[in-house]
Amino acid sequence: MSKGKTATVDIEQVIALAKQFLDRNLFDEAAAFFEIAQRLDPDNLGLKLSLAQVRNQQRQRRGEHQMDLGKNLLEHVRRNAIDAFQFFGLAALYEERGKRAQAEQCLEIARAKGVVNPFVHKLHGKILFAKQEFDAAADELRRARRYNPFDRELVELLSRAEYEREHYPEALEAAIDAFWLLKEGEREHRERLKKRIRRLKTILRMSQEDLVTRFHEQRDKLQTAFDRLEWQRERLLEDRGDDAGPPQPSPHAGRIELAARLRRMPPLDPLDDVELFQLTEVTHAEQLAPGEALFEHGRLRIERRTGYGVVALGHVARGSLLGEIGFVAGAERSADAVADEACVLLRLDAGELEQLVAGEPALGVKLYQIFWQDLATKLRQTNEQLRTFFSGDERPPAEPSAEPPGHERPAVGTGERLELLEEQGLSGVELATLANFSDVKRFPKDTRLFREGDEGKEMYVVLEGQVRISKFIPGGGEEALAILDRGDFFGEMSLIDGQPRSADAIAHDGPATVVAFDQRTLEEVLTVDPSTALPFMRLLCRLIAGRLREVDEKLTTWRIMAGAPDDDPSAFDTRENNPQLEPSLGRAR
Structure with a gap:
């Protein structure tokens, strides 16, 4: 401090x-x-x-308490929009008559009305270019292109402005865009742009191969922008029941179709249309023949090879994720995924996905939340399978939900909490939020922090001592699932899915001191700047993926001990809809 x-x-x-x-x-x-x-x-x-x-x-x-004010605000916005377009029309009229000062004043008023309009920036850019204020003109024209990348006249003027201020790479980029946006038959414009591009190639000392590469890159950017909007248009027509007519051929039409297929996958529901279309950049469709290792269609089984033979773990339902454990944990596959019949798999390339997330952290936060939710569901289902191996009485009635006797709130300063979180690789705003909005609690040996079936209101990280995560197995008693040490998080699953606690947490082999975070604090961390929230989401996903692997090892061992037949893939197929193994986010098979 x-x-x-x-x-x-x-x-x-x-x-x-x-x-x-x-x-x-x-x-x-x-x-x-x-x-x-x-x-x-x-x-x-x-x-x-x-x-x-x-x-x-x-x-x-x-x-x-001000709903009426909200209605008035909407009406005010509507009037502002009308005024903005009318002021823009007046500015265009003034510009045609050579009255640039009055035109600029009208444009300033149109912008102040708060309506995004690329034509306002384009017209202002033209005026500034005519006044030879090339820096300001380029700024206005870039804003206009951001709102409308398909205006050939706009990008050609931007190329000229960038050329005049000697920003040659930017001038080349805009000139190539203008070339791709030319209509058929615009021979004069085409020759003019070719001359400018050749001049810029000479200035930049580019090889012909580099120039061709740049042409392809700019074409792909324009095509991606076009396909994303075209897909949204088709979805709108589909929702309205309109007949969109026969599909128009496009060299990148596959991305539109792929986005539509991803939209039908329930785990990806939290992504909006733009984010889903971004995901198509790293998604690849693969056909699998029966028996192939390594879904949209078909039937896929999950199995593990052991020293005692092959242990069947379940089948994957259509539209489910598989493979995300290896992705978030950065580890090798822990089981095989084998096609029982011909399948179609939508695979997200791990390397390409990492690059996409690095450039789009907001998308990354949403994707890791999807992985987190999916992993939590699978961990719950895996824990429940442990209960099926023995016969015996159910657990005794639950103890009172009040905090256990002997619970203390020791004085632990913010600095010590920060140090604990920094050890986990957290920093910046998310670390400060967690440290400032947390409670420190100390529990005597063998005291339950929470019990299976309790409502989950907090997640924890161990500060001192150890915490035992265990589950009551009918006919077998308490079964320890994990022993947690300093820095280990736990209790987060109930904050993910709102379900009751799936296991017990007990102070193990001595007193345990934990730092507790409530739901509100967690939400604050996840809604701050995505660049700072993403490392926290990655940490939580790695932790739950590691926990899932540990429980799966225990489950496989118990199945071997129970004498599961190697040739019966349905012998323990109790997780038909959501097997615990890894969703399709791919590393090598």
């Missing part, structure tokens, strides 16, 4: 008060205390984020 030891104590007390008010939905009071804390430590990113969250909740609370 920037204010020394005394201020550190004070600021933690202030934060605690602010959190108490926040828990009671007293947002004004919480905001006041967060402001005091921020004055004590102005560089604390977690406090800045928390204060922003509370202020947003204040605005939402006020909005609940």
